[in-house]
Amino acid sequence: MRLSTVLFVALFALSPSLQARPAAPPRAITPRGPLAAEELNNIAVFKASSPSVVNITALGLERDFFSLDVQQVPQGTGTGFVWDVQGHVVTNFHVIQGASGARVTLADQSSYKAELVGAFPDRDIAVLKIAAPAAKLRALPVGSSRDLQVGQKVYAIGNPFGLDQTLTTGIVSALNREIESVTRRTIKGGIQTDAAINPGNSGGPLLDSAGRLIGVNTAIFSPSGASAGIGFAIPVDEVNRIVPRLIRDGRMVRPSLGVTGGGAEINRALGLPKGVALLRVQRNGPAARAGLKPFTRGDNGIVQGDVITAVDDEAVETMDDMLTVLERLEPGNPCTLTIWRAGATRKQTVTLAESED
Template identity: 75%
Template structure:
């Protein structure tokens, strides 16, 4: 009989405890919520932060989003429509509506749409491309008030360690800023045509898919490069990005705007294969296997290597330098010549049968 009182006592205590909890809850509902914690005072922004903000505010109106389009046909209605192929970044070059981006951003598209910083969208016309340097110029019809040109700097005086900023539209996101430093200079990267882009700027500023074609800026907000490549197996930023140096951009873009293409200066020669030099024990340079009749090289007296009547090789010319700049192969020579225009005179260093000489040549316009 002693266990029953204990059971009744335990039940009674539980009931009292439950009623107390209910009363406390009802009382709590009538009380005001606890006030938020006081906000700690924040010190003034640092000089570096203020500069980051200033660079972004000044440059972002010049940065655009580019949507590459292709014409597709709806399977059910058979209506022709434009289908997005991908997105990239570009920037306003001048107030006439010229926009610069990477060639690979619009490479497989047959139309493009440019979205400005104010979110207005404009159909773009292709002005010109230079795949060897992964550059393209588009043009849109918009008011000058919407087209603030990006300030152009130089890349020849860049130094490893100086601060850089990248603005772009990674993964389709609008107007992002990443910062970093110049990690290295005079890098070589491969273009879509397998030609080397020399003098590339290496940076650790995050450059993700969608940043392609966007500006790389210095701490004064000036353009110093066009972001073009990510060195990463996955395609995402891995701390190594590359940009086409602005001195190259400033040399090529005006010519694309003027001519609609990169008009190459030409010598009128055909270079021998890479193995020809070692096989014939020739110096580093460009051995000639053909000289175009009536071309600049022939008028200057250059001669190609040829096979003689008895099967032997008749000595020809090897171009070893352009304006005293050594050229180790055809790509070196083409890069050196691209700094000039048709009609310019250049001095070639030429080797033939163990003897060197200088030869002045007037460049012609290439047919390609």
């Protein structure tokens, strides 16, 4: 023991004030009033919703160095939520991307092997299924995202950094943000929130103050990789459109017009209006049967083709815009195209086919 430490202890040991210690009972508890209405609502939303939120562990294959046996090992964690009592669980596609399997842990810590039902990477949505008893499965009530307003309160429940059943709160900071999916397709209508979203929150629910699902937390914007008060969620209207189709078909069956469009540079170069200039029309496809023509090169220059400027009266400027609108429909559905050709505009009804991809 150092000399300074010995002297310090000795001084305190010899201090007269410490030789006769007074009684030191615990401090009296100060009564508090009732919880504020906002606090009560926070508690109510968490109690009602947290049993629906699950922890997802993505599994990868690893070969043992000595035995050369291959086994599944955890390679990452994320969040999901119970969709229905049949055991369907919704999460982000990027949570299970590249995994050889997954395990789903419910709020009561029971764990189940998960099977992949279907995924739509363009919208970063995946559906898993577990064989859990129906009594353990509590589906979240589904809300709407089309009537959200900036400023209304939201809640996120998830497993940030593996800390399961974590509640964070905030507001809708902005609407109609664009999120880039893992396939670099644009997810439109994204919800921006300042509720803390961190690695591990991906795939978890964003809830409104009534405890209804309004989005799926999917991304953060942060220089450090942790929460910086800017998080994004896929709107529930997209989720509620895609998930039933993944459950039914195992994949997102795309409706198709049978066309290939050019980029904005084509429109600028040819002095065309904003829209999708057709560079290729598939033979015997829906567009060809409806009389649509692509731009072609002739002996005397460019032969005028068609520019699709709207689908069902919703303006489109790019192929991505057009695919987004078409994905709301299904093969066999009719849609109305607004078409520009050589200065004239017309409308044409087309029956969609099934995409080959």
